[in-house]
Amino acid sequence: IGEYQIPDLELPQQTPGDIGKYGQMRLDYLKNCTPSEYNRMILTGSLKPHLLEINQQATQEVERLIQQSLKQNPAPSKEADPMEWTRHMNTLKAQAEEIVMRDWILK
Numbered sequence: 001i002g003e004y005q006i007p008d009l010e011l012p013q014q015t016p017g018d019i020g021k022y023g024q025m026r027l028d029y030l031k032n033c034t035p036s037e038y039n040r041m042i043l044t045g046s047l048k049p050h051l052l053e054i055n056q057q058a059t060q061e062v063e064r065l066i067q068q069s070l071k072q073n074p075a076p077s078k079e080a081d082p083m084e085w086t087r088h089m090n091t092l093k094a095q096a097e098e099i100v101m102r103d104w105i106l107k
Contacts, residue, residue, distance in 0.1 A: 019048065023055035025105045058104045065096035 019027065027047075030038040041047035069092045078085040 017048075017052050019051040020055035020059065022058035022100065022105060023051035025101070026054045027051055029105055054104055058100045061100050061104065062093070062096045065099060066092050069095065 030041070030047075038047070041050060066089075073088075073092070075088045075092075076084045
């Protein structure tokens with residue numbers, strides 16, 4: 001355009017799908033803590049596939065950790081004491097998410 005040369009850049013087609021809770025956490029981490037990595041992934045078109053993969057793997061890991069914890073610390077009867085069962089399950093999920101946050105999201 002006139003004396004200026006403006007590149008015609010287009011982002012590659014994105015993979016369909018919802019990035020989910022853990023994908024969103026990873027996205028926030030990349031944006032705020034590693035902006036150069038975030039920009040590189042956007043420019044190469046690898047951001048959304050990466051976020052989808054992280055979400056899938058983190059979700060599976062949370063479920064696996066919860067099941068493993070339930071074998072070691074069985075939950076009380078849901079029918080006998082629903083509040084205690086809920087507290088126990090929430091505690092297990094919070095512990096599993098903390099591990100996943102450290103190992104998958106903030107790596």
